[in-house]
């Protein structure tokens with residue numbers, strides 16, 4: 001049940017690094033990242049969150065390494081984690097060295113707040129000795145003050161220069177196992193910075209809109225920035241930065257890649273009509289119930305929930321499976337063909353059961369198993385609805401007539 005993939009500009013060629021067993025760059029599948037919100041010293045709590053993030057779609061998880069207890073925690077977390085762990089380090093190079101000793105598969109350094117050349121080079125040398133890649137994680141909000149001053153603030157050029165300076169330190173110790181991010185909370189700035197970074201470096205790029213805030217605005221900002229760049233062929237790994245449970249970040253990252261056709265679909269793709277005056281059910285309620293039930297079962301189908309039988313199956317013909325509400329009955333359809341008519345209060349149940357069978361048996365088999373007479377029963381419902389509501393369920397024509405009369409009346413009175 002393949003879908004057309006995003007027709008992106010040719011993906012920019014970058015070199016390959018490996019974060020543990022996850023390849024990044026050089027055409028590797030785009031990976032999803034997220035970050036734990038627990039204290040890293042809380043080993044069990046952090047591991048529980050890492051497992052939840054991995055289940056939601058994270059390929060790589062970052063944990064803060066801000067104190068000695070966090071570095072010690074990493075020593076227990078890394079061997080038990082289902083995905084590679086990256087230690088996030090700010091200010092203290094000793095924490096980076098501690099994280100390397102703990103066995104992390106990646107480091108993230110912020111050049112804005114880890115500034116001593118000798119310390120940066122020492123960390124890079126130790127990472128090189130262990131074959132551990134480093135992300136140069138530049139942030140507009142914590143840019144190196146001298147770089148910001150030179151450019152009159154956090155411009156795309158300033159963000160890229162900051163990464164260049166860090167990279168030059170790394171190259172002094174012959175370390176090039178690097179990915180780069182140039183994040184900003186401003187979407188236009190972030191897009192411009194990554195475009196410039198893509199022209200400047202051949203290292204893999206980690207995309208993100210930083211401090212995007214809570215959903216839904218945070219999701220919109222993250223998607224605007226990340227999807228724009230992915231469509232231009234820029235980006236090798238992504239992270240949504242949401243003020244929310246990080247599971248939402250991982251899920252959003254995964255869903256974005258699936259929506260763009262850049263990752264194989266693992267879960268349901270639910271499409272639902274926006275509802276209108278013709279709707280025979282609470283479309284939002286049924287769509288949410290269906291989404292929850294299908295998501296829980298990780299069913300990789302495109303499933304439609306349509307508010308009425310008049311246009312529903314036709315409009316959602318491309319869906320693998322769908323249901324449209326009729327007069328007290330739901331019309332279950334596969335690829336636009338009605339296969340069953342079910343009581344309205346069993347719509348979600350019937351949809352989920354058919355989805356499971358469809359995955360197990362395939363489209364042809366399920367079409368062959370269609371109830372005899374389902375098409376005719378559906379057509380009768382449809383005809384009855386058209387008869388009772390006509391083709392103008394929203395009473396638009398009636399309203400237009402009233403508007404005309406009112407306007408004419410006003411005009412005459414004036």
Ligand code: SF4
Nearest residue numbers: 273275276279307308
């Ligand atoms: S016409 Fe039917 S399927 Fe289309 S939006 Fe209205 S209720 Fe939904």
